[in-house]
Amino acid sequence: xxxxxxxxxxxxxxxxxxxxxxxxxxxxxxxxxxxxxxxxxxxxxxxxxxxxxxxxxxxxxxxxxxxxxxxxxxxxxxxxxxxxxxxxxxxxxxxxxxxxxxxxxxxxxxxxxxxxxxxxxx
Amino acid sequence: xxxxxxxxxxxxxxxxxxxxxxxxxxxxxxxxxxxxxxxxxxxxxxxxxxxxxxxxxxxxxxxxxxxxxxxxxxxxxxxxxxxxxxxxxxxxxxxxxxxxxxxxxxxxxxxxxxxx
Numbered sequence: 116x117x118x119x120x121x122x123x124x125x126x127x128x129x130x131x132x133x134x135x136x137x138x139x140x141x142x143x144x145x146x147x148x149x150x151x152x153x154x155x156x157x158x159x160x161x162x163x164x165x166x167x168x169x170x171x172x173x174x175x176x177x178x179x180x181x182x183x184x185x186x187x188x189x190x191x192x193x194x195x196x197x198x199x200x201x202x203x204x205x206x207x208x209x210x211x212x213x214x215x216x217x218x219x220x221x222x223x224x225x226x227x228x229x230x231x232x233x234x235x236x237x
Numbered sequence: 238x239x240x241x242x243x244x245x246x247x248x249x250x251x252x253x254x255x256x257x258x259x260x261x262x263x264x265x266x267x268x269x270x271x272x273x274x275x276x277x278x279x280x281x282x283x284x285x286x287x288x289x290x291x292x293x294x295x296x297x298x299x300x301x302x303x304x305x306x307x308x309x310x311x312x313x314x315x316x317x318x319x320x321x322x323x324x325x326x327x328x329x330x331x332x333x334x335x336x337x338x339x340x341x342x343x344x345x346x347x348x349x350x351x352x353x
Contacts, residue, residue: 120283122283122285122318124308124315126308126309159281159320161239161241161320161349161350161352162349162350163241163347163348163349163350164347164348164349164350166347168347168348169345169346169347170326170330170333170345170346171343171344171345171346172330172333172334172339172343172344172346173339173340173342173343173344174334174339174340175340179334181330185345186243186245186311186313186343186344186345187245187309187311187312187313189308189309189311191308191309193243193345193347196241196318198283204292207292208292208294208301208303211292211294212294212296212301217294217295217296218296218297220295221293221294221295221308222293222294222295223291223292223293223294223307223308224291224292224293224294225285225286225288225290225291225307225315226285226286226290227283227284227285227286228283228284228285228286
């Protein structure tokens with residue numbers, strides 16, 4: 116059965132969790148990736164360092180513009196990602212609602228495009 | 238060190254380009270990825286389908302809430318990403334500046350937390 120790839124973008128207000136809740140979240144997330152791996156659904160996942168470490172880069176008229184911070188000052192910011200394989204959007208939604216930060220933030224699900232000529236991910 | 242490069246762009250500008258212009262940009266992406274792979278910098282990456290295909294999922298009080306669309310209606314949306322290896326933040330920023338969409342959009346550079 117053909118499977119589709121989806122990216123799960125994990126958005127959260129960084130202030131929404133205590134350090135203890137965040138540590139607990141990392142442990143639960145690692146467990147989730149093991150379960151997904153066992154089910155053949157796991158492609159990749161990773162947490163990102165705080166948005167305070169973000170830098171944004173633009174090139175205009177051949178000049179490089181670098182600013183501190185994310186590309187948009189939204190209340191929720193990107194905190195991590197999963198790339199999963201699922202047979203359809205319903206299955207992707209089922210995975211997304213199990214991602215621990217879904218209880219604190221928002222998991223945005225985006226189907227991936229197939230582009231010919233891109234290198235294969237390992 | 239691993240970095241995620243989030244490729245943020247205005248989808249309307251992207252859609253208003255000609256087929257030829259888009260093909261040229263894809264060719265630039267393929268060349269950049271080949272160059273980065275040759276330097277052992279490229280881990281993986283993907284283009285995302287448009288923000289209109291997004292679904293946003295929240296769980297509150299045990300209830301699942303799913304809405305159509307991205308998590309926030311910003312003018313620029315995430316259109317794709319690269320995962321790269323770089324020796325420093327400066328190097329990651331230099332790689333980000335080579336991404337074709339840096340010329341019209343914004344590349345957000347985020348260090349990835351090392352595996353526990």
